[in-house]
Each structure stands twice: as structure tokens, then as C-alpha cells.
Amino acid sequence: MSRVGTPPRRALIVGAGIGGLAAGVTLASTGWTVEVVEIKAVNATVGVGLNHPANALRALRALGVYDEVLAHGYQYRGIRRYDSEGRLTAEFTPVDPPDVPFQVSMTRADLHRILTEAAERAGATVRLGTTWESIEDDGVGVDVTFTDGSTARYDLVVGADGIRSPLRNLMFGNDHDPVPTGYACWRVAVDRCPDMVLSEYWNGSLVKASVLHLNEKTMYLLVVEEGDWDAVPDPATMILTLKDKLVGFGGLVGRARDAITADSEIHWAPLQEVFLPAPWHKGNIVLIGDAAHAVAPHLAQGAAMAMEDAIVLADELLGQGVQDALASFMQRRYRRVKYVQDQAHAILQNEMESDIARKAAFAAGLGDRQTEITRLLADAP
Numbered sequence: 001m002s003r004v005g006t007p008p009r010r011a012l013i014v015g016a017g018i019g020g021l022a023a024g025v026t027l028a029s030t031g032w033t034v035e036v037v038e039i040k041a042v043n044a045t046v047g048v049g050l051n052h053p054a055n056a057l058r059a060l061r062a063l064g065v066y067d068e069v070l071a072h073g074y075q076y077r078g079i080r081r082y083d084s085e086g087r088l089t090a091e092f093t094p095v096d097p098p099d100v101p102f103q104v105s106m107t108r109a110d111l112h113r114i115l116t117e118a119a120e121r122a123g124a125t126v127r128l129g130t131t132w133e134s135i136e137d138d139g140v141g142v143d144v145t146f147t148d149g150s151t152a153r154y155d156l157v158v159g160a161d162g163i164r165s166p167l168r169n170l171m172f173g174n175d176h177d178p179v180p181t182g183y184a185c186w187r188v189a190v191d192r193c194p195d196m197v198l199s200e201y202w203n204g205s206l207v208k209a210s211v212l213h214l215n216e217k218t219m220y221l222l223v224v225e226e227g228d229w230d231a232v233p234d235p236a237t238m239i240l241t242l243k244d245k246l247v248g249f250g251g252l253v254g255r256a257r258d259a260i261t262a263d264s265e266i267h268w269a270p271l272q273e274v275f276l277p278a279p280w281h282k283g284n285i286v287l288i289g290d291a292a293h294a295v296a297p298h299l300a301q302g303a304a305m306a307m308e309d310a311i312v313l314a315d316e317l318l319g320q321g322v323q324d325a326l327a328s329f330m331q332r333r334y335r336r337v338k339y340v341q342d343q344a345h346a347i348l349q350n351e352m353e354s355d356i357a358r359k360a361a362f363a364a365g366l367g368d369r370q371t372e373i374t375r376l377l378a379d380a381p
């Protein structure tokens with residue numbers, strides 16, 4: 001069994017994504033010696049943009065980067081929902097909670113830079129182009145051999161290696177691989193239309209398209225349709241394919257479609273979820289973020305859940321040994337994460353609802369539903 005160690009204890013974090021960098025901040029700033037290894041050789045993120053709902057903003061405040069996020073993001077002012085004929089079906093104007101905005105969106109690149117700098121400021125070191133080759137936990141500590149041939153021993157290993165987590169496979173086998181939702185998502189950043197300030201959602205019969213503002217210059221088009229890995233689009237014709245899918249859409253979605261250029265970088269990926277039963281830890285190794293609980297993006301809670309994991313983990317490690325702390329971490333995280341996963345999944349399912357009346361009723365209540373979720377998640381994570 002592990003016991004309360006004499007600081008500084010050593011932690012290895014696998015993965016320099018949102019959860020891994022957040023854990024770099026929280027562990028390094030609570031006295032741990034922290035190394036982060038990232039398999040990608042270049043310090044960059046994949047994807048376009050992110051929404052941060054109120055609880056994510058509170059997590060970012062706890063990480064010490066709230067002001068930077070606000071300075072680089074776009075404060076959400078509401079959304080208009082249209083049917084495929086361009087008829088307005090619902091409109092939602094958010095009411096900000098007392099302490100933070102209802103939601104702020106930003107580019108993934110800005111968030112990644114801000115979190116990397118925060119982790120390094122806190123004292124974490126990030127090694128790029130490196131991962132583990134073997135991991136042996138003897139119950140007291142964890143011996144790791146890296147792909148560059150180096151070895152080290154740690155009190156704690158944090159797996160923040162994302163939705164396809166190799167560490168999850170090592171710890172729990174392949175039974176918890178990502179589960180396809182049956183839907184895939186196109187994403188692209190385009191120049192923002194400064195005369196339009198609200199977000200929009202258009203409910204086409206085959207595809208559902210949203211546009212969000214990421215900052216003063218950039219907006220973010222997301223298009224969801226049925227699909228899985230067997231429907232991977234041909235990269236050579238992606239731009240035309242995406243534009244074709246949006247023929248007939250007006251408003252901000254139509255303008256985003258028309259703003260796609262030959263240089264636009266289009267991302268396409270199936271939407272998947274991960275449901276790893278508790279516990280997400282074994283011995284002195286714990287999984288956080290998407291590795292443990294990838295959530296459908298419809299509630300924009302994936303990053304929030306990963307960052308909250310990092311905050312709670314460091315908090316629980318403050319006064320106790322690693323294995324006791326991991327048990328307490330699990331107690332605090334499981335119900336909240338499961339609630340978020342269930343809510344996001346319900347919204348995803350409604351997205352493709354074929355019964356028009358049921359779909360309209362759900363969409364009309366979505367703003368209130370999000371307000372209620374925001375209220376419930378206002379408690380400390």
C-alpha cells in the first residue's frame with residue numbers, strides 16, 4: 001500500500017491534452033514533481049474550437065488562467081434555432097450565473113497554449129515525442145520505461161491519453177474501447193461575420209449544422225450527420241462535400257458555408273463515447289478525462305470534466321497517500337461525470353429524432369435544460 005510520502009512526490013502524466021496539462025498545473029502547484037509525456041512530436045492540438053460552460057470557466061479560474069481565457073474567447077450571447085426551411089423554431093438568451101459568464105468559446109489552439117504555459121509556470125516539464133514502453137506498478141510505486149530508452153520511478157501515474165487511451169487498455173483490457181454513437185461531425189473554422197453575434201443551429205433533414213463564435217475574428221461551423229469510421233470522407237474532395245451538404249441553409253450557417261475557402265482545414269471524425277465503470281484507477285495509476293469518460297460533445301462538457309478531474313485529484317492527494325486519494329477521487333467524480341454523460345447523450349439522441357413534434361418540443365426546452373444543468377453543476381466538483 002502507498003502511504004503519505006514526504007514531498008516532493010513524483011508524478012508522471014501521460015498525454016499533454018486538456019486533462020494532462022490541467023493535472024500538470026494542479027499537481028505541480030501542490031508540491032509534486034511533475035513530468036508530462038506527449039506522444040505527438042509537436043506541441044499542438046487537434047480540432048477547431050471549444051465551448052466552456054460555467055463550470056468549465058470555474059475550473060479554468062481554479063487553474064489560474066481565467067483572465068487569459070476571457071481575453072482570448074467570445075462570450076456567448078444566445079442561440080437561434082431554425083428548421084431546414086429557415087423558420088425560427090426557438091431562441092435562447094442565457095442568464096449569466098453570478099460569478100462567471102454562462103459560456104465562453106475559444107479556439108483549441110489558444111486554450112492549448114494557455115494551459116501549456118500554465119503547466120510550465122507551475123513547474124511541470126513536458127517531453128514531446130515520447131511515451132511509455134512499459135509500466136510496472138509494484139504497489140508502492142510505478143517503474144516506467146520510455147520510448148527514448150530512459151527509465152524512472154513515480155509515486156503516481158496519471159493517464160490523460162485521450163479517448164483511445166493505450167493506458168486504459170493496459171489497465172483494463174479492450175472491453176472499454178470507444179463506443180460509436182452512430183454520428184460523425186465535420187468541423188471547420190472560418191472568418192467571422194462581425195455583424196452577427198448570436199450562435200445558430202439549423203436542423204436539416206440529413207445534417208444538423210451549428211455556428212459558434214470563437215473570438216472577434218473566427219467562427220466555428222459544426223455539422224453532425226449519421227456516420228462512422230466506414231464513412232471517412234475523401235480528403236481531396238472534403239471541401240466540396242461539406243459545402244454540398246449545406247446547400248439551402250441560410251443565416252449564419254449559409255454564410256459560414258460560403259466562407260469556406262480552398263485553404264480551410266476541415267476536420268471530420270465519428271462521435272464516440274467511453275463508459276469505463278468505476279474505479280478508474282488501479283494501484284498507483286489513475287485515468288482522467290476522455291480516457292475514463294469521453295462524453296458526447298453536445299453539452300460541451302468534455303474539457304470541463306477533464307479539468308475538474310485534475311483539480312479534484314490534486315485536492316484529494318493533498319492530505320493522504322496515493323491509493324486512498326484515488327479512492328476518494330473516484331467517490332467525488334463518478335456521479336457528476338455520469339450525470340453529464342447521460343445528459344449529453346440525451347441531447348445527441350434528440351439531434352436525429354425523426355418525430356418532428358417530439359424533436360421540436362425537446363429543442364424548445366433545451367435552453368431551460370442547459371440552464372438547469374448549469375445550475376446543478378455550480379456545486380464544487
Ligand SMILES: Cc1cc2nc3c(=O)[nH]c(=O)nc-3n(C[C@H](O)[C@H](O)[C@H](O)COP(=O)(O)OP(=O)(O)OC[C@H]3O[C@@H](n4cnc5c(N)ncnc54)[C@H](O)[C@@H]3O)c2cc1C
Nearest residue numbers: 015017018019039050051131161162289290297300302303
Ligand atoms: C466534435 C467535438 C467537439 C467537442 N467540443 C467540445 C466543447 O465545445 N467543449 C468541451 O469541453 N469539450 C468538447 N469536446 C470534447 C473535448 O475535446 C475532450 O473531452 C477533451 O479534449 C478531453 O481532454 P483529454 O485531455 O482527456 O484528452 P485530449 O485532449 O484528447 O488529450 C489527450 C492527449 O494524449 C496524447 N496521447 C495519446 N496517446 C498517448 C500516449 N500513448 N502517450 C502520450 N501521449 C498520448 C494525445 O496526443 C493528446 O495530446 C469535443 C469533442 C468533439 C469530438
